[in-house]
Amino acid sequence: MKRLTGVFLLLIGFVISSKGQQTIGTYLGDESALYAATKQVNQFFRRFNSEEDLKGNRIYKGSKHFRNPKTRRKYLKVLFDNETSQINADAKNGFIAQVTNGASPFFLDFHGGExxxxxxxxxxxxxxxxxxxxxxxxxxxxxxxxxxxxxxxxxxxxxxxEKEKENKEKFLHPLSHELAFMNLQRIFSDKSEVEEYTANDFRPDxxxxxxxxxxxxxxxxxxxxxxxFHFFQADNWYFELKEFNRSGYNTGWLIANLVKANEQEKDLLRKYIYFENR
Amino acid sequence: MKSLYKILFVILLSSSIQVNLFAQDEVSPERKQAIDSLALEKVKDLGKYISIIGNKDTEFSEANRVIERALELFADGSQMGVSSLSRPDVKYYGVREYFERLMALNYDRVTIQWFNIQYISDLERQPDGKYVGVITIYQRFQGESDDGLKYMDTTKKDITIYVERKETQIGGRIIGFWDVLLGDIRVTETTT
Incomplete structure (x- = not known):
C-alpha cells in the first residue's frame, strides 16, 4: 500500500509540474498522462538515473538533486510496464534495491555498451x-x-x-584430392543441397x-x-525496454521484461536473442 | 518573431566568440538551454506553417511560398515517418511531399492545437562533429469541411534537431555561432 502511495504521489508530481512548463501556442487541456509517459529512451535513461526533475528538465552533476537515491527509488517503480508484462514483484524489488544500493549504486550509461x-x-x-x-x-x-x-x-x-542433422549420403569422399576434386562438378550441379558439403561449424553470415x-x-x-532494446549493463540483471502506446499513466518506454542472470546466463540470453541457439 | 530570433542569435553568438567550440565535446547547460529555445521556436514556426498550408482559405501561391519557408527549417533530405493506430507500418514522405499532400487535403478549417508539454533530449555528438537531439511534442490536428466532415487525430511528434557550429565574417572578424536545423520527424498517432 505504501508503495502504491509512493507511485501515486510521483504521478501527482508529474501533473503538478505541468504548470511550470513554458508555453508555445494554442493549448489543449489535461496533459497529465503525457507528463507521466516516458516519452523518449533518453528520458528512460534520465529517470532511471534520476538526472531530471519532474518537469523533464535536466539535472546536472553538481546539483544536490543529481542522481538522488530517494528520487531514484520512486522513479524506478514507474519505469516498469505494470499492465501487461507481469514482471515478478520480487525480481522488481530486488532489482531496484540493487541498482539504488547506497554503497555501489548502478547507473545506466548511454555510451557504456552492453x-x-x-x-x-x-x-x-x-x-x-x-x-x-x-x-x-x-x-x-x-x-x-x-x-x-x-x-x-x-x-x-x-x-x-538448413542442413540435414544426420547426413550420411552427401559428402566428398576422403580421397577426392587424388582426383583433383573432380567430384565438385557433381555437388555444384545440385544447388539446393550444396550446404551439405560444408564443415560442421559452418554458420552462414x-x-x-x-x-x-x-x-x-x-x-x-x-x-x-x-x-x-536489450540491456545487459547491470550486474546479474537483464532487462528489455519497449514502448507502450496506450491510455493511462503507465505508458511510453518501459521495462517489459526483467530477468536475474549471471554472466553465463547472459551469454545464453544474448545467443537466444540473436537466434543462435533456438 | 524575427526580433526573438535576433535576440537568441545574439545570445548564442556572444556566448561563443572566445571559445573554440569545435574542440569541445560537451555543450554547457547554459548553451544547451539557448539551443533548446531556438529549436523550440523553429518547431513552433513549423506548426504555424502547417496550419497555413492545410487551410483552404490560403491562396495556392501563398501556400507554396509558405512551403518554401517551411522547407528552410529543415536539413536537406529530411523525411516524415508517419504511422497510425490502425496502420502501425511507417509510411515515409519527403518533407516537401508531406507539405504538398497537406495542401491537397483542402480542409475548410485546419486547427492545430498543442499539448502544453515538450520533451527535449540531451545533445549527442555525431561522427561529422554536429550535435543531434530530439524534441518530442504532442499535437491535435483537426480538419473540418463546410459539409460537416471532420478528421481529428492526436500525434506524438519526435523531431530531430541538428545543431552545428558555424562561422561567419562580420566586419573582418570571424565570429562563431550555433545553427539549428530540423531533421527527420517521426509521427505516431496516440490514444490521448
Missing amino acids: WFAEVRTKFLYHGKEETAILFMELQEEKVGSKWVIKNVYFEPFVKLF HLSLFLFEIKRSSLEFKSVTDLT
Missing part, C-alpha cells in the same frame, strides 16, 4: 513481404558515436541453409548475405514495425 536494439522491419524479398530483424549497436567513433547494424536475422536465409541481396536489388526496405 545494450543494443532489436529492430523488426519489413522488406520485399523477390517481391514477397518478409520480416527482417536487425540488431543495432551504438558504436563509439573518434568524434561522437553512431548506430551500426551488427547482425541480422532473416528467416528465408535460415531455410535456405546473414548480414553479408543480406547486404548482398540489397545491393542486387532483391531486397527492398518497406518499414520499421517494432523496436525493442
